[in-house]
Amino acid sequence: MSKFSKGKKRKDPAISTAALPDIVFMLLFFFMVTTVFKEKESNLLEIDKVAIKETIDLEKNIKAAYFWIGRTGELDNGEPVYGVQLDDYLINDFSEIKDYLEVLKKNPEFSQVWNSSFFNVFKVDEKAKMRTVKKVQDELKAAEAFKVVYSVNKEK
Amino acid sequence: MAKREIEEINAGSMADIAFLLLIFFLITTTMNLPQVQEERLPQKSDAEFLLSDRNVLQILANSKDNIAIEGEFIKKINGVQDFSIIKESVKDFYSHTQGAANLPLYDTLVTRVRCEEKLKNLSFLLSAYPDAALYQIEQGIWSRRLDACIELEKAGNKGEFLVLPQNATISIGLDNSTKYITYMSVLDQIMQGLNELREEYCEEKFKRKFSSLNDKVEADKKIISAIRQVYPKKIMKEKNRSVQ
Numbered sequence: 441m442s443k444f445s446k447g448k449k450r451k452d453p454a455i456s457t458a459a460l461p462d463i464v465f466m467l468l469f470f471f472m473v474t475t476v477f478k479e480k481e482s483n484l485l486e487i488d489k490v491a492i493k494e495t496i497d498l499e500k501n502i503k504a505a506y507f508w509i510g511r512t513g514e515l516d517n518g519e520p521v522y523g524v525q526l527d528d529y530l531i532n533d534f535s536e537i538k539d540y541l542e543v544l545k546k547n548p549e550f551s552q553v554w555n556s557s558f559f560n561v562f563k564v565d566e567k568a569k570m571r572t573v574k575k576v577q578d579e580l581k582a583a584e585a586f587k588v589v590y591s592v593n594k595e596k
Numbered sequence: 597m598a599k600r601e602i603e604e605i606n607a608g609s610m611a612d613i614a615f616l617l618l619i620f621f622l623i624t625t626t627m628n629l630p631q632v633q634e635e636r637l638p639q640k641s642d643a644e645f646l647l648s649d650r651n652v653l654q655i656l657a658n659s660k661d662n663i664a665i666e667g668e669f670i671k672k673i674n675g676v677q678d679f680s681i682i683k684e685s686v687k688d689f690y691s692h693t694q695g696a697a698n699l700p701l702y703d704t705l706v707t708r709v710r711c712e713e714k715l716k717n718l719s720f721l722l723s724a725y726p727d728a729a730l731y732q733i734e735q736g737i738w739s740r741r742l743d744a745c746i747e748l749e750k751a752g753n754k755g756e757f758l759v760l761p762q763n764a765t766i767s768i769g770l771d772n773s774t775k776y777i778t779y780m781s782v783l784d785q786i787m788q789g790l791n792e793l794r795e796e797y798c799e800e801k802f803k804r805k806f807s808s809l810n811d812k813v814e815a816d817k818k819i820i821s822a823i824r825q826v827y828p829k830k831i832m833k834e835k836n837r838s839v840q
Contacts, residue, residue, distance in 0.1 A: 492784035
């Protein structure tokens with residue numbers, strides 16, 4: 441018997457695909473770690489958020505109404521026009537806000553937490569005038585929704 | 597000599613390992629919560645408060661975003677307003693220096709005995725007038741103060757602290773044309789000043805960092821509310837008006 445046999449050829453073993461799930465999972469992890477969930481953003485207005493140092497975390501799972509105040513893109517005498525977005529439409533009249541909140545308040549899901557953990561989240565462009573913010577807040581007072589939070593970026 | 601075939605590696609447990617990792621990352625991943633600044637709108641009321649001048653720290657902003665503290669415009673450095681002066685004024689306002697000009701007078705030393713006495717009186721009054729809203733508010737205030745005293749004693753301190761007079765407040769007045777960013781910067785500076793004071797106090801009395809306290813933990817929550825009793829956030833917005 442010779443040491444190096446020439447007659448019988450050995451079959452190559454099949455390439456193992458066992459590592460495939462690992463590669464797939466590795467990709468999954470990569471995307472999981474790098475994904476940042478986007479906050480609810482306005483689709484009708486341009487908003488540059490303010491960055492400040494002293495901020496607090498907004499609680500998870502809150503009931504909230506969102507108000508966006510930002511540039512509509514139109515110009516009036518060279519000055520940008522600011523609009524208020526509520527849900528997914530621009531309001532024409534500030535009294536719509538009160539009506540909107542009154543409807544929310546009738547919903548038992550909201551009315552239960554109205555005085556404890558119902559938040560009015562404001563996302564306002566940094567150059568917007570306080571006049572607009574005040575007008576919106578007057579409507580909130582009329583609807584007895586007193587908790588306001590201003591969404592900001594954290595300054596490093 | 598018989599040749600051994602190369603055995604295939606059993607991949608059955610691979611998925612288990614991958615799932616284990618998946619679950620580990622699922623649990624340990626934290627998402628960034630949205631960052632916000634809080635405010636509570638005042639209830640609609642026509643009541644006018646008569647506030648003594650020295651009990652109010654007045655901050656005004658005009659339509660050109662110039663800011664004045666107690667009637668004096670803040671200084672500009674290279675054409676940019678130096679906002680940090682607001683922070684210093686807030687700290688001065690809250691610091692318990694007795695008798696300084698134009699700063700609040702601190703006549704209230706809160707002690708445990710005093711809290712208990714007050715609460716006893718109030719519960720007596722409330723039994724006579726159960727619907728008196730003012731007494732209910734007072735009861736809330738004093739019971740929170742009592743909790744703060746107890747918390748201080750627990751940490752090995754004297755169960756007492758000085759508080760601002762009840763009507764002492766920081767008042768912000770804004771013109772309708774003031775920019776939103778100005779308002780936010782002012783609020784930011786006020787909170788920075790307040791949190792620095794809270795930080796110092798927490799370090800001194802509880803030997804902990806205020807910012808490291810977690811309000812989800814019951815013991816930490818008590819410390820937080822005790823410190824908030826000592827340095828409460830008191831901000832009042834003046835009614836819409838034009839500021840010259």
